[in-house]
Amino acid sequence: xxxxxQLRYSKEHEWLSAADADGVSTIGIxxxxxxxxxxxxxxxxxDVGSAVTAGETCGELESTKSVSDLYAPVSGEVTExxxxxxxxxxxxxxxxxxxxxxxxxxxxxxxxxxLSADEYTAFAEN
Numbered sequence: 294x295x296x297x298x299q300l301r302y303s304k305e306h307e308w309l310s311a312a313d314a315d316g317v318s319t320i321g322i323x324x325x326x327x328x329x330x331x332x333x334x335x336x337x338x339x340d341v342g343s344a345v346t347a348g349e350t351c352g353e354l355e356s357t358k359s360v361s362d363l364y365a366p367v368s369g370e371v372t373e374x375x376x377x378x379x380x381x382x383x384x385x386x387x388x389x390x391x392x393x394x395x396x397x398x399x400x401x402x403x404x405x406x407x408l409s410a411d412e413y414t415a416f417a418e419n
Contacts (some may be wrong), residue, residue, distance in 0.1 A: 297390055302310035303349075303366040308390065309407065312400055317372050321356065321394040322363070322385060324327040325417045328356065333385040336364070338374045338396050345371060349402045352395070354385065366407060369398040 300308040306326035310319040327333065335355035345351040345365035350365035374396045378384050384393040408416060 296325075296410040296414050298410045298412060299300075300332070300390070302410065302416075303407060304416060305364040305366070307366045308418070309362060309366045309403075312393040315399065317397050317399050318367065318369075319326050319394050319397050320366060321389055323413070323417070324335075326361075327386045327389045330361060330386075331358040332356055333382040333394075336363075336378055336382050336385065336395065338379065339371045341371050341374060345369060345398060350380060360405045363395065365398070367398060367400045367403050369401040371396055372399050373397040379406070385400065 300306050300310055302323065308321050308323055312318045314344060333354055333356050337353040339345055339351040345368060347365055347368045350362040351365045351385045354363055356359050375394050378393060380393060
């Protein structure tokens with residue numbers, strides 16, 4: 294399992310990109326989570342303009358195995374959802390760090406407990 298070094302990670306298996314110039318970060322689930330879920334067949338994402346709160350559920354991922362909650366790794370306002378994933382949920386499995394991203398959020402605050410790539414890899418392997 295290879296987790297991109299430039300991302301930060303939550304213990305709920307979401308990743309977060311560094312904020313762009315407008316304070317917007319991209320959020321997705323990790324390869325570890327995508328593999329554990331199995332084939333993702335449906336995604337429910339937060340609405341654009343809605344507020345998400347770090348550590349709270351903001352959507353669902355449904356696979357052939359189960360339904361899993363999606364947690365927000367940060368608090369802020371949703372600025373965009375990935376319509377490609379809504380239309381083709383398998384992108385979550387095939388490209389979790391690229392085309393399978395889930396939504397973007399203008400970050401209000403970032404919790405200190407987000408993990409580096411190395412910390413997340415150690416956490417996920419235990």
